Amino acid sequence: MNIEKRVVELVEEKIAEIERPDLFLVSAKLHSNGKLIILVDGDNGIGIAECVQISRYVGFRLEEEDVIKTPYNLEVSSPGIDTPLTLTRQYTKNIGRDLAIKMADGSKREGNLTAITEDAVMIEEKIKEKGKKAELVESVIPIEQITETKVLISFK
Template sequence: MSSHVIKTTEELLLPIVEEKNLELVDIEYVKEGKNWFLRVYIDKAGGIDIVECGEVSEQLSEKLDEIDPIKEAYFLEVSSPGVERPLKTTEDFEKNIEKNVFVKLYEPIDGEKQFEGILKAFHNNIATIEYKVKTRKKQVEIPFDKIAKARLAVTF
C-alpha cells in the first residue's frame, strides 16, 4: 500500500523537481497516531528555501488531487532533509566522503549493527568508515547491500 503511494508520488514529483533543478532526496508515507503523512524531502546545492518547498508542495498537491492515489486523509509535507540527511544511493555516499555518517546494518560486522564515524572512502560499493573505540581509531568496511539505513550525522 505505502509502496504504491511512494512510487506514484515519485512519478508525479520527478518532472516538478527536475524542472526546478532540485534533487528528490526521499519520500515517506507514514502513520503517526491517527494521522497519515506524505513527506517529501527535496534539496539542491547550497540548500533549499521555504518558497521552493511551497511551490513544489502546491504543484504536487494539484497532481495528487487529479489522480487521487491515496484513499485516506493525509497531510502533505515538503521540506529539506536537514543536516542529518539520509544517504540512500551510491552517489550519496560518493558525494559525502570525509563527512560524519551514521550507518545501521541488516546484520552485524565485528559484532556491531551500527557505526558512526567519518566516511573515509566509498569504492566498489564498499563504504569505509573510521570510528573511535575509546581513544583508538578503527576502520570498518561495509558493503553497500548490508546497509539498512544511513544518514549524515551532526557532531558537537
C-alpha cells in the first residue's frame, strides 16, 4: 500500500466530513526521518481546530489499519508563509498580494498577483528602464516557466 496515497484519501475523507468545502490538501509527505507532514489550507484560512480534527482522524485510522510499520510523528498544519505556492487554488487565495517568483532561466520577478489561469500567472510589476521613471506593467508568466513562487510579506 502506498502510504502517502492512503494519507491523501484519509485527509480528503475528513475534510468532506467536517463540511468545509473551502479546505484543501496541499501536500502529504512521509520523510525518511519518520515525520509524516500534512499541509492543509483553506480559501478562507484554516484554524487549529480543523488541523486537530484532521490529525486525530488520520492518526487513528493509520494506527487502526497498521499502515505505517515504523515509528513516525504526524504533523498537520497550514503551509507557513515561507512555503512556496504549488496549487492554482493557493495562487487564487493570494490575489492582491506581492509575490517573488523564481524563473526556470534563473531570473527573479516580483509583482502584485492580479490573476491566475490554469497555465499562467498575471502580475503587475515595476519595470525600470535606464534613464526613465519606473512604470507598472501587467505581465503574463507561463506557469511552466516558474520554478518557485513565494508570497512577499510587507511590514509597512
